[in-house]
Amino acid sequence: MAEVEEKGLLSYYFPGERIPDSIISQDGSIRLGPGLVFQKKDREEEIVVSKAGRLHQTGKNAMLIDSRTKRYIPATNDQVIGQIISRFAEGYRVDIGSAHIAQLNALAFENVTRKSRPNLNVGSLVYARVSLADRDMEPELECFDATTGKAAGYGELKNGYMITGLSLSHCRKLILPKNTLLQTLGSYIPFEIAVGMNGRVWVNSENLSTTVLICTAIRNCEFMSDEEQIKYCKDLIKKL
Amino acid sequence: MSHFEILSLEGLRNDGRRWDEMRNFQCRIGIEPSENGSAFIELGNTKVLCIVDGPSEPVIKSKARADRTFVNVEINIASFSTIDVKKRFKSDRRIQLQCLALQNTFEEIIQTELYPRSQISVYLHVLQDDGAVMASCINATTLALIDAGIPVKDFVCCSTAGIVESDMLLDLNSLEESALSWLTVAVLGNIKKVVYMQLETSMHLDYLESVMNMAIAGSEHIYNTMQSAVRQSAKPALASLS
Numbered sequence: 001m002a003e004v005e006e007k008g009l010l011s012y013y014f015p016g017e018r019i020p021d022s023i024i025s026q027d028g029s030i031r032l033g034p035g036l037v038f039q040k041k042d043r044e045e046e047i048v049v050s051k052a053g054r055l056h057q058t059g060k061n062a063m064l065i066d067s068r069t070k071r072y073i074p075a076t077n078d079q080v081i082g083q084i085i086s087r088f089a090e091g092y093r094v095d096i097g098s099a100h101i102a103q104l105n106a107l108a109f110e111n112v113t114r115k116s117r118p119n120l121n122v123g124s125l126v127y128a129r130v131s132l133a134d135r136d137m138e139p140e141l142e143c144f145d146a147t148t149g150k151a152a153g154y155g156e157l158k159n160g161y162m163i164t165g166l167s168l169s170h171c172r173k174l175i176l177p178k179n180t181l182l183q184t185l186g187s188y189i190p191f192e193i194a195v196g197m198n199g200r201v202w203v204n205s206e207n208l209s210t211t212v213l214i215c216t217a218i219r220n221c222e223f224m225s226d227e228e229q230i231k232y233c234k235d236l237i238k239k240l
Numbered sequence: 241m242s243h244f245e246i247l248s249l250e251g252l253r254n255d256g257r258r259w260d261e262m263r264n265f266q267c268r269i270g271i272e273p274s275e276n277g278s279a280f281i282e283l284g285n286t287k288v289l290c291i292v293d294g295p296s297e298p299v300i301k302s303k304a305r306a307d308r309t310f311v312n313v314e315i316n317i318a319s320f321s322t323i324d325v326k327k328r329f330k331s332d333r334r335i336q337l338q339c340l341a342l343q344n345t346f347e348e349i350i351q352t353e354l355y356p357r358s359q360i361s362v363y364l365h366v367l368q369d370d371g372a373v374m375a376s377c378i379n380a381t382t383l384a385l386i387d388a389g390i391p392v393k394d395f396v397c398c399s400t401a402g403i404v405e406s407d408m409l410l411d412l413n414s415l416e417e418s419a420l421s422w423l424t425v426a427v428l429g430n431i432k433k434v435v436y437m438q439l440e441t442s443m444h445l446d447y448l449e450s451v452m453n454m455a456i457a458g459s460e461h462i463y464n465t466m467q468s469a470v471r472q473s474a475k476p477a478l479a480s481l482s
Contacts, residue, residue, distance in 0.1 A: 012474055014467055015386060016394030016430035035391065037351070050351055050391035052470050069389030071276050071295060073355075099295040099358035135356055136306075165274060223476040 011055045013065065019047040019055070033064025034073075069168050072097045072198035074133035079154075079175070081162060081196035082141065084124045092120060094128070094141060097164075097198045102139040104128060109143045110151040118156065125157040125202060127194045157194060160204030163215050168199050170222045180226040184233040185214055213240060246404045246419060254415060255284075262399075262411040262458055267379070267469045269387040277388025281380040284413060285370035290380035292388040294360035303359070308352035313339045313362045315377065321369040322414070338374060345426065345436045346381060351391040360390060371413040372400045374424050374438060379462060386470055395429030395466055398436065399458030401451045403443060408451055410458045423448075425455035429463040432456065 013019070019036070032038060035051035053067030072080070074096065082094035082102060091105040104126065106117045120126065132140035145152035173179060174195045182193065191205035191214055201218055205211045213236055221229045247253060257263070263284030272278035277292035298304040303312075315335050319327045329335075342362070350360065362384070364377050375398035382396045402412045402422030412422050421443040426436035434456070443451065 012471065014395065014429075014470060015392045016428065037391070037393075048393075050393060051389055052386045052474070053389075054474075067389045071388065071390075073295075099355055100297055135354075 013049040031062040035065025074139040078197040081200040104141040277384040279383035287368040288376040289365040290384040292384040295355040295358035298359040309355040397459040397463040398426035401455035
């Protein structure tokens with residue numbers, strides 16, 4: 001474990017530190033993600049870190065700092081879980097945990113006309129896609145897949161339980177197609193899950209005790225390795 | 241209070257430290273899991289808790305800025321924080337000036353242009369006051385902002401230094417602060433650029449630079465401790481990586 005820590009800490013950066021030239025790809029342009037800033041200082045160009053976290057190189061020329069942030073910043077095409085806080089003439093105002101309240105148009109659902117609008121109450125949960133995320137405008141949501149026009153899992157989330165306060169990096173891991181934790185739980189318990197990129201997860205299963213078990217597993221498995229996650233899930237299911 | 245009571249003939253202060261010795265500095269981050277960012281700092285007997293919330297929608301709409309975020313700072317000094325138990329109100333002019341100083345300092349450090357029309361709230365709770373309160377508030381705010389994942393240009397590390405006759409002292413406690421000329425200096429951890437300096441008492445110009453350099457040296461020690469605290473908080477996440 002100590003070896004892993006030391007290995008990880010080599011790529012762990014603090015605010016104000018420079019990214020060494022040896023890491024930066026010299027051919028072509030570089031795409032900087034969150035946590036990195038390009039600075040020109042005394043005719044020298046450098047990439048400076050602005051968040052404490054681990055350096056991720058997503059592509060050949062793309063870099064970002066992966067930090068354990070809890071506050072969500074909307075980005076286009078992100079899947080989010082929102083809570084309706086008010087209604088207005090053309091739709092709903094939805095809290096997605098970002099700096100600004102998002103807007104969900106009443107017609108932004110599958111097969112909806114002006115006469116057959118969905119009736120969502122204040123407090124209802126919706127699984128939606130961020131269709132517009134601009135710095136100078138309020139985020140806008142849609143409850144259908146833009147390419148097919150079908151619901152594709154988006155829409156109102158009925159029953160179930162919503163987990164809040166998860167770190168965004170944990171949610172990014174959960175949303176991966178081959179997530180060890182969810183696959184292990186799924187092999188023992190049938191359940192529905194909606195993972196939002198905004199640090200919220202909605203879980204629904206056949207009864208309350210299994211829902212609580214799944215929520216406990218999701219909360220506690222953030223810092224576990226794949227093997228530890230499998231072992232932890234099996235131990236939880238034995239207690240059920 | 242005479243010079244000998246502040247610094248004895250053996251060169252020791254009233255709490256047993258030498259002139260260039262700092263008090264025990266400890267910091268923990270992420271102590272309040274329900275909040276976006278939190279930090280707790282102990283500098284000797286001075287204890288400060290900082291909680292950061294945001295970026296969120298501004299409570300007072302008129303304070304929202306179209307091009308950048310607004311940093312709101314609130315300092316709450318507990319009535320039991322000092323020997324004399326007295327209630328301190330937010331309307332207290334001294335507290336308001338401290339809030340304004342922190343606000344101006346951190347608006348320069350935070351990349352405010354990334355979050356237009358929003359607000360970052362910093363809540364500071366001084367639980368125990370034994371000198372260097374402003375320095376502790378700055379250090380706690382830096383760590384809480386880093387814990388919240390708010391992009392900052394650098395660590396802001398702060399320390400105090402004072403002078404008694406011709407002897408310099410680093411990191412003053414409340415007894416020394418009440419008797420000496422002293423200043424608070426905050427620097428950026430990496431580039432050692434001074435971002436905040438506060439001198440409330442008169443000090444001879446000949447000594448100013450050397451006292452300032454001493455405070456900067458103290459800030460360097462604090463920077464190393466703060467870095468290790470951030471690294472410590474990251475260890476569970478890094479350990480899970482294979």
